[in-house]
Amino acid sequence: MLRLQKLTKTYRTGDQALKEIDLEVGKGQVLALIGPSGAGKSTLIRCVNRLVQPTSGAVWLEDTDLTKLGSGALRRARREMGMIFQEYALVERLTVMENVLSGRLGYVGFWRSFLRWYPQSDIDEAFRLLDRVGLLHMADKRADELSGGQRQRVGICRALIQDPKLLLVDEPTASLDPKTSRQIMRLITELCRERRLAAIINIHDVALAQMFVPRVVGLRFGEIVYDGLPTGLTPEKLTDIYGEEDWEATIKKVEDEDEVEVEAAE
Amino acid sequence: MSHRELEDMLGKGWRKPPFVSNPKLRWSLILGFVAYLVAAFMTIEVDWGRVYVGLDRGWAFILAFTSPDFTSRASDIWDGLLESIVMTVAASVVGILISIPIGLGAARNIAPLPIYLVCRGIVAVSRALQEIIVAILLVAIFGFGPLAGFLTLSFATIGFLSKLLAEDIEAMDKVQAEAIKASGARWLQWINYGVQPQVMPRLVGLSMYRIDINFRESAILGLVGAGGIGATLNTAFDRYEYDTAAAILILIIGIVMSLEYLSGIIRAKVQ
Amino acid sequence: MPVLEKENAQTWRRRTTGENLFRWFGWLIGVAIFVVCWQRISEATTWFFVWDAPRIAGDIWTRATPPRWEYITQLGRPIWDTLNIATLGTLIAICLAVPVAFMAARNTTPSVLFIRPVALLVIVSSRSINSLIWALLLIAIIGPGVFAGVIAIAIRSIGFCAKLLYEAIEEIDHTQVEAISATGASRWQVMAYGIVPQILPAFAGIAVFRWDINIRESTVLGLVGAGGIGLQLSASLNVLAWPQVSLILLVILAAVMISEWVSAKVRGAII
Numbered sequence: 114m115l116r117l118q119k120l121t122k123t124y125r126t127g128d129q130a131l132k133e134i135d136l137e138v139g140k141g142q143v144l145a146l147i148g149p150s151g152a153g154k155s156t157l158i159r160c161v162n163r164l165v166q167p168t169s170g171a172v173w174l175e176d177t178d179l180t181k182l183g184s185g186a187l188r189r190a191r192r193e194m195g196m197i198f199q200e201y202a203l204v205e206r207l208t209v210m211e212n213v214l215s216g217r218l219g220y221v222g223f224w225r226s227f228l229r230w231y232p233q234s235d236i237d238e239a240f241r242l243l244d245r246v247g248l249l250h251m252a253d254k255r256a257d258e259l260s261g262g263q264r265q266r267v268g269i270c271r272a273l274i275q276d277p278k279l280l281l282v283d284e285p286t287a288s289l290d291p292k293t294s295r296q297i298m299r300l301i302t303e304l305c306r307e308r309r310l311a312a313i314i315n316i317h318d319v320a321l322a323q324m325f326v327p328r329v330v331g332l333r334f335g336e337i338v339y340d341g342l343p344t345g346l347t348p349e350k351l352t353d354i355y356g357e358e359d360w361e362a363t364i365k366k367v368e369d370e371d372e373v374e375v376e377a378a379e
Numbered sequence: 380m381s382h383r384e385l386e387d388m389l390g391k392g393w394r395k396p397p398f399v400s401n402p403k404l405r406w407s408l409i410l411g412f413v414a415y416l417v418a419a420f421m422t423i424e425v426d427w428g429r430v431y432v433g434l435d436r437g438w439a440f441i442l443a444f445t446s447p448d449f450t451s452r453a454s455d456i457w458d459g460l461l462e463s464i465v466m467t468v469a470a471s472v473v474g475i476l477i478s479i480p481i482g483l484g485a486a487r488n489i490a491p492l493p494i495y496l497v498c499r500g501i502v503a504v505s506r507a508l509q510e511i512i513v514a515i516l517l518v519a520i521f522g523f524g525p526l527a528g529f530l531t532l533s534f535a536t537i538g539f540l541s542k543l544l545a546e547d548i549e550a551m552d553k554v555q556a557e558a559i560k561a562s563g564a565r566w567l568q569w570i571n572y573g574v575q576p577q578v579m580p581r582l583v584g585l586s587m588y589r590i591d592i593n594f595r596e597s598a599i600l601g602l603v604g605a606g607g608i609g610a611t612l613n614t615a616f617d618r619y620e621y622d623t624a625a626a627i628l629i630l631i632i633g634i635v636m637s638l639e640y641l642s643g644i645i646r647a648k649v650q
Numbered sequence: 651m652p653v654l655e656k657e658n659a660q661t662w663r664r665r666t667t668g669e670n671l672f673r674w675f676g677w678l679i680g681v682a683i684f685v686v687c688w689q690r691i692s693e694a695t696t697w698f699f700v701w702d703a704p705r706i707a708g709d710i711w712t713r714a715t716p717p718r719w720e721y722i723t724q725l726g727r728p729i730w731d732t733l734n735i736a737t738l739g740t741l742i743a744i745c746l747a748v749p750v751a752f753m754a755a756r757n758t759t760p761s762v763l764f765i766r767p768v769a770l771l772v773i774v775s776s777r778s779i780n781s782l783i784w785a786l787l788l789i790a791i792i793g794p795g796v797f798a799g800v801i802a803i804a805i806r807s808i809g810f811c812a813k814l815l816y817e818a819i820e821e822i823d824h825t826q827v828e829a830i831s832a833t834g835a836s837r838w839q840v841m842a843y844g845i846v847p848q849i850l851p852a853f854a855g856i857a858v859f860r861w862d863i864n865i866r867e868s869t870v871l872g873l874v875g876a877g878g879i880g881l882q883l884s885a886s887l888n889v890l891a892w893p894q895v896s897l898i899l900l901v902i903l904a905a906v907m908i909s910e911w912v913s914a915k916v917r918g919a920i921i
Contacts, residue, residue: 164828191834202829206847210393215843219834226835227842229395236393244385253396268829275833419734425797433792440791462694469687507906511782511870512899515887520707522699525691599782602874606694612783616790624787628779635778 114140114311115161115279120170122156122335130156132335133170138279141309143302145322145343148332149355154315157332158281161313162194163187174279192219195272197301199284201264205257209248209267212256213239216274235274242270246300262293269301273308280305280312286321294318298325319346440621447629448622452611456627459608463597464634466528466607470597471590473529474536479582481537482544489548489574498541505538510596514605525606532593532600539592543585544578551577583649587642594638598631710892717897725882725901731796732878732905735871736864739803744857746804747811754812755819758845769812776809781867785876796877803864803871810863811856818852819845854920862913869902879905 115138122131130153138144146154159165161172163179172179179190195216203212217235218226225231231239243249246266256264265285272280282301286294298314302325305312316322322329323343331339331346331354338353339346352358399405449456484490484498510531517527551574559573601609608627615624665673699706752758754769785802792798822845830844872880879898886894 162832164832188834188836191832194832196829196832198825198829200825202825204826204830204843204847205823206850207843208395211395211843215830215835216833218830218836218839218843223836223838223842226839231393233390233392236391237389239393240385240388249384249388252393271829271833281832415737419738422730423734423738423796423800426793426795429793430797437791440787462690465687465690468683469691472684507903509866509870509902509906511873512883512902515873516710519710520703522696524694524696526695526700529691595778595780599780602782602786609783613786616786619790628783632775632778636774639774 114138114175115313116171116173117157117161118171118173120157120160120172121168122153122160122165123168130335131160131167134335134337136330136337136340138311138313140278141305141311142328143305143310143312143314143326144328144330145326146313146315146330146332147317147319147322147354150317152332153335154332155283156335158196158283158313158315161279161281162191162196164196188219192275193277194279194281195275195277197265197268197272197280197282197285199287201261201268201288203256203259203264203267203271206255208253208255209243209259210239210252212267213243213270213274216271219275238274239270242273243267245304246270261289262297265289265293265297266300269297269304273304278311280310280314282312282314284315284317286316286318294321295324302326319351436619436621440625443621443625444629446622447626448620449626452615452620452623455611455614456608456623456630459601459611459627460630462525463594463601463607463609466525466532466597466600467590467594470529470532470536471586471593474533474589474593475540475586477533478537478540478544482541483548483570483574485541485545486548488551488553489570498545502538502542502545505534506542508534510535511599511603514600515603518604523604523606528597528600528605528607531605532596535596536589536593540582540585540589544582547578547581548574580646580649584642584646587638587645591635591638591642595631595635714892714896716893717900718891718893719897721894721897722901725879725898728872728879728882729901729905731799732865732868732880735796735799735803735868735876735878736861736909738800739868740807740857740861740864742800742804743807743860744811744853747808747815748853750808750812751815751819752841754816757822757824758819758841769816773809773812773816776805776807777813778809779806781806782871782874785871785874789875794875794877799868799871799876799878802876803868806867807860807864811860814856815849815853818849818856822848851920855917858913858916858920862909865909866906869905 115136117134117136120131120134120136121129123129134157146157148154156165160167161174161179163172163182167180170180174190174193177186177190179187182190204215207215211229214229214231214235215226217231221231221235240249240252243252246269248263248266248270251259251263256267259267268285280301285297285301289297298316298321301312301314304310314322314326323346326343329339329341329343329346330337331350333354339350397405399408481498481501484494485502487495490498513534514527514531517530521527521530555577556569556573559569564572597607597609598612599607599609601607601611602613604610608631612624612627615621615627663670750769750772753760753765754773756762756766759766759769781802784805785798788798788802792801826848827840827844830840835843868878868880870880870883872878872882873884875881879902883895883898883902886892886898
């Protein structure tokens, strides 16, 4: 469904963030993108919806090459791709409800959105989504009154109300505590399953990725160095991705912790 | 959350919660404001015929900017400008020097209460009086000429700078100052080592900003006879010599721009 | 660098000898400039009047007290006009300042090369020139009256508001804007949802702050004929009616204090 062909991004400073990336994501497939900081994870997902302009290569979303689109067509294409951000990126001075409804901006005209006159179906959907993530009672709170985990759930609602085919998730748990991180990851993967959404999740926490995601792609210096099952992430592979480190202990410890966590949750 | 709540909310409209939640208060605020606007517009008498005639003159003035006349009144412009600059420099120096002790005195955390009240009083008086009004009174007392302008600008500088300096001192980091005090420093040493380093960059920045303001103000003091370029400008307008007026305005804008540029450089240096 | 070897002992100095010399030289030049400026002011001053000043000041004081209280009945309309000049001028200014600010801010300007410099020029021109000068100019163009005052205040305030506003726009959190763009929002929607909510508090603060300043400025616009209470002040000064002058000054003082209080309250409520 999403296919990257020789996607390359060279910044004006001369740093080559992505080197001819080829990647395919099938319908409903959730994929975790791991790698050290600066490996190009953020650049990759921003190149997909062109918040960052790729230097060369193609991004095929179904039958359209996103890199060739003009601004109007790009906006229509962006509606198909929901994005979830690292620092939530909610508009802090707007209410939760406005933040969720802002996901519909691509579908409503300027004046309707300016006057907050959204179609009833959008409003119902916003209520349903807020209910699904357990924030219905917060609908009229201002976004900056929420805790980190709550904000990220609002961010998820905003992405889902777009009715996307693909979710682009940029470090969803980077500023959250471990417990909330797991809840958020679980929520994202559950929602993807419910709605048969494909997703690319940037994540630096290998353990979290292994716990929730069926396919892991490792990125290093703008190149794909691993693509496969989470169970295939052996210490050697991790060394390929992140460089030398004593992985044995890390993996083991994290896995043990997971068992406990899962048992406790159930 | 309970599904009952969701069921209740589905199908209902949603409006953004209003900024003022009390509807009576909200509507009376809106209505009051609209009523005020209507009343204000009704009482402004605009002679549209006169405005229409004036449009030509306005256009002539805008055109004058393309061909400003620096030469035919060169000596008047030069004298006025020099006087403005002289007043600005002298008043800024004196004003800054006086406002430092007053600023220290007006900071509650380093001055005793009686001194604090006196200094705050001076600041309040200086800030409440418009420069131009002070200039009128000083011209009445000291006669026409740049002395009145110089005194006006110095007085205004004191109010501006002392207040901001005092606020800065009150907001400074107490721990650093306490550390100096703990070393057994005298009051002046304490000010010099504990307070001055913290507020110096901002004092320099504010002083530069005030020099900028003083120059701009010095351009109008001439209107009431307190010296500077204002008198020349006023004459130019009275005689409808738009090209000369345009030349003066361009000079003022140019000097203000270069002062701003200069203060940007100096502020970057001291920080 | 500051630790010097001297007679086999290390001594510590804050600056090297060269730096010290340079600093002293700088101070010397500064003092010399100030002395020259002072001399010019002194030359242009009739010192006889200055020595006489205390007597004149006392004389004015005895004439001006007590203020002519019954004159206040004639000040109602001028005060209303003053309020209108400030309020309407501020409203017009903020309407015009918003587009200018968006064109001047680096992250929202349509073109960094062409439109931004124009917007910056508008800002600096409007800011450099005092509202009294704008009033003089407008009176020459559209004739004296409240209308000229409103426009003068508006023109002077555009630069001020636009400058503070575009600085606020440049400081917004970019990820929020990115998030709105990622939903497929159009350019205007990104502005309405991503940028405007972030700058709204700054915007309201700037507007109220400028309104407060404009009340002060509009009290003196009448001196050049642009309406408001300054007209009465100027008329009273011309006939040397000092008891009226003192009453008008008291009224202006009260107006300034009230507006400062209102503006502080409103800003406190918004932020």
